[in-house]
Amino acid sequence: MDRREILALYEWAPGNCFRCARTDTPTTHLDELDPPAGGHYEARVCEECVLELEDERRRYAERVGSEYKPGRLGPGEA
């Protein structure tokens, strides 16, 4: 599976990446955060960060011997 196929598993909209601080770039919704200080924060990540996170999940799956399935980043993921 190449990076284009992985990116196609997510929905993209212009936004700011909370992980690498890139702004006005295609982002996908990763998680919703409710900080203790109050308010509501929508965590979005850019294409590069999604690929990095997917790569981490793939390596982790290989290490623990479980099956890697891309496209599963988001709420509920460790």
Ligand SMILES: [Zn+2]
């Ligand atoms: Zn990023």
